[in-house]
Amino acid sequence: MKKLVIGIVLVNLLAACASDPKKEPEAAAPKAATSKSEGTSAASQASAAKTEVDELNDPSSILAKRSVYYPFDVAVVQDEDKPVVQAHAKHLSGHANHKVRLEGNCDERGSNEYNLGLGQRRADGVKKMLELGGAKAGQLESVSYGEEKPRCSDHSEACWKQNRRTDLNYAK
Amino acid sequence: MAVLRGLFGLWLLAQTTMSMATLNIEIIGAGENQIPIAIVPFGGDEKLAQSISEVVAGDLRRSGLFRLVDPAGKSPHEPAEVNYADWQVRGAEALAIGTVETQPNGRIEARFRLLDAVKETELAGQAVSASENQIRAIGHRIADLIYEKLTGDKGVFSTRIVYVNRQGKKFSLVVADSDGHNEQAVLTQNEPIMSPAWSPDGSHLAYVSFETGHAAVYVQSLYTNQRAVLANYPGSNSAPAWSPDGKQLAVVLTRDGSSQIYLVRPDGSGLRRLSFSGTIDTEPNFSPDGQYLLFTSDRGGSAQVYRMPVDGGAAQRMTFDEGTNFSPRHSPDGKSFVFSHLFKGKFYIAVRDFQTGQMSLLTEGGWEKRPSFAPNGKLILFASEARGRGILATVSSDGRVKQHMFTQSGDAREPMWGPYP
Numbered sequence: 001m002k003k004l005v006i007g008i009v010l011v012n013l014l015a016a017c018a019s020d021p022k023k024e025p026e027a028a029a030p031k032a033a034t035s036k037s038e039g040t041s042a043a044s045q046a047s048a049a050k051t052e053v054d055e056l057n058d059p060s061s062i063l064a065k066r067s068v069y070y071p072f073d074v075a076v077v078q079d080e081d082k083p084v085v086q087a088h089a090k091h092l093s094g095h096a097n098h099k100v101r102l103e104g105n106c107d108e109r110g111s112n113e114y115n116l117g118l119g120q121r122r123a124d125g126v127k128k129m130l131e132l133g134g135a136k137a138g139q140l141e142s143v144s145y146g147e148e149k150p151r152c153s154d155h156s157e158a159c160w161k162q163n164r165r166t167d168l169n170y171a172k
Numbered sequence: 173m174a175v176l177r178g179l180f181g182l183w184l185l186a187q188t189t190m191s192m193a194t195l196n197i198e199i200i201g202a203g204e205n206q207i208p209i210a211i212v213p214f215g216g217d218e219k220l221a222q223s224i225s226e227v228v229a230g231d232l233r234r235s236g237l238f239r240l241v242d243p244a245g246k247s248p249h250e251p252a253e254v255n256y257a258d259w260q261v262r263g264a265e266a267l268a269i270g271t272v273e274t275q276p277n278g279r280i281e282a283r284f285r286l287l288d289a290v291k292e293t294e295l296a297g298q299a300v301s302a303s304e305n306q307i308r309a310i311g312h313r314i315a316d317l318i319y320e321k322l323t324g325d326k327g328v329f330s331t332r333i334v335y336v337n338r339q340g341k342k343f344s345l346v347v348a349d350s351d352g353h354n355e356q357a358v359l360t361q362n363e364p365i366m367s368p369a370w371s372p373d374g375s376h377l378a379y380v381s382f383e384t385g386h387a388a389v390y391v392q393s394l395y396t397n398q399r400a401v402l403a404n405y406p407g408s409n410s411a412p413a414w415s416p417d418g419k420q421l422a423v424v425l426t427r428d429g430s431s432q433i434y435l436v437r438p439d440g441s442g443l444r445r446l447s448f449s450g451t452i453d454t455e456p457n458f459s460p461d462g463q464y465l466l467f468t469s470d471r472g473g474s475a476q477v478y479r480m481p482v483d484g485g486a487a488q489r490m491t492f493d494e495g496t497n498f499s500p501r502h503s504p505d506g507k508s509f510v511f512s513h514l515f516k517g518k519f520y521i522a523v524r525d526f527q528t529g530q531m532s533l534l535t536e537g538g539w540e541k542r543p544s545f546a547p548n549g550k551l552i553l554f555a556s557e558a559r560g561r562g563i564l565a566t567v568s569s570d571g572r573v574k575q576h577m578f579t580q581s582g583d584a585r586e587p588m589w590g591p592y593p
Contacts, residue, residue, distance in 0.1 A: 073470075073474070073475075101385075108539075109514065109517075110475060110496070110498060110514070111454075111455060111468065111475075111498035111499045111512060111541060111542065112366055112367070112541070112542070112585075112586065113366070113367060113410055113411045113424070113454045113455045113468070113498075113499070114452060114454055114455070114468055114470075114475050114498055116366070116380075116387060116408050116410050116411075116431075116454070117408070117410075117424070117426070117430065117431035117452035117454050118452065119408075120407055120408045120426045120430070120431065121430055121431075121452065124407070124426070124429075124430075141406075142407065143385065143386035143387070143407070143408065144386075144387065144407075144408050144426075145364070145382070146366075146387075148364035148366065148382070149364065155539070
């Protein structure tokens with residue numbers, strides 16, 4: 001009985017917290033979706049080569065990465081995420097009609113208000129980098145949710161590292 | 173007696189589920205010198221939808237400063253009916269008796285007397301009345317009078333609290349009596365609500381809402397429920413704090429870069445920037461004399477508490493210990509401040525005395541955030557966590573008595589104790 005309960009808890013943990021965001025291109029996506037896109041990646045790569053229009057929706061493109069992640073109490077875009085932000089900057093500079101909302105988030109270690117400030121600093125940092133890369137201020141909006149919208153809600157580093165992030169959300 | 177004292181010194185745990193309860197309340201610990209008091213059920217009390225003497229007894233017990241003596245078998249309602257020897261053998265030092273009547277106009281009136289069971293004298297006597305739907309308010313008022321008479325401090329049982337209840341994606345801004353009963357959601361929506369703050373006269377709440385997709389500050393009347401935007405600039409608008417005279421608020425805006433503190437009038441006019449650090453300055457809180465602001469800043473590399481004059485001038489660091497510190501709030505007498513202290517992964521509620529600079533931890537640590545003093549300075553309300561849920565908790569300012577309040581469902585967050593009515 002005990003084992004069963006532990007088993008269920010483990011499964012829940014896995015489901016709630018997708019694996020390490022730094023290694024997987026789509027940390028936010030559920031596991032099923034990831035394996036599906038792997039199956040069709042060859043086809044979508046082929047179509048991406050022909051038409052650049054759908055580059056933003058191509059799961060194999062770097063633009064499919066819509067989140068950047070941070071260490072604790074840090075708001076500077078990390079080296080491994082810089083190519084992602086630079087790619088989005090390039091895309092935005094070539095698509096003046098595209099708009100993106102930058103949403104800063106934090107883990108729960110801090111007061112809610114401090115984290116609101118930290119999340120804003122994270123989003124503003126990405127915004128600045130996008131502007132340096134050619135995006136126009138009018139295409140960008142930066143907001144913070146602080147710790148109010150956690151992707152994962154356990155008190156663990158596995159969760160916290162997913163919550164310390166800035167999301168790039170394109171307007172539909 | 174020594175045995176008794178030993179018992180009360182232990183961490184006692186008493187759980188009560190009130191009838192019509194919206195909250196489940198657990199009390200942990202007890203005051204150093206509990207006053208033994210008997211609350212005799214008031215004559216006529218049993219006919220009411222809510223027993224007034226039960227509310228009185230509950231309030232006094234939760235304060236941790238009283239020990240309730242069982243009146244079993246004795247039910248005097250008038251001083252002439254009191255045989256003091258009955259109460260002296262039970263160890264009661266005080267005795268509350270009274271009657272309740274429904275008046276012709278439908279109002280409920282309670283007449284109560286507080287008697288000194290040792291000196292055999294009357295300490296207080298008063299009639300308290302309210303409309304039928306405010307029976308609990310009568311009980312709170314009587315408990316306040318008893319508390320004040322016997323402890324010398326003003327009671328806070330008639331005050332209210334505000335907090336945010338989160339249920340899945342639904343957020344409610346809830347105003348309740350200080351015992352958690354009589355909850356009223358004054359705003360419910362599917363976007364986060366943060367940082368509610370009472371106006372000094374208790375008539376308005378300022379708070380942060382994400383309803384437009386980013387953090388903006390609103391002010392809402394608790395009489396009319398009408399609300400107005402206080403600050404809605406690009407970026408984040410947050411951390412509202414009223415000045416003691418209610419004529420202005422401190423808010424935190426990111427419109428000019430990182431989180432900085434500004435002053436603004438309650439109608440949103442007269443915006444003026446106060447801090448110029450370029451780091452995160454947030455959670456401002458006015459001193460009771462209105463001269464200073466305590467706030468959280470990471471200007472020194474990590475989040476710490478600072479203080480600056482409202483009229484301008486250099487900020488001074490106020491916390492120096494290992495770990496980081498957040499959410500400072502002045503005590504009502506201005507002599508100390510309470511804050512949330514994060515050390516080795518745990519949040520503690522802590523107070524620091526301005527004069528001695530001494531910090532004391534009031535709790536054992538956990539997820540304890542956003543403390544605020546009751547207006548008499550004797551209790552501190554904060555957000556905590558138990559059994560995987562966000563709960564409200566209080567601790568006495570000497571750290572001896574703790575109380576956990578579980579809302580019926582969801583997570584209780586972001587509490588703030590309101591002013592005297």
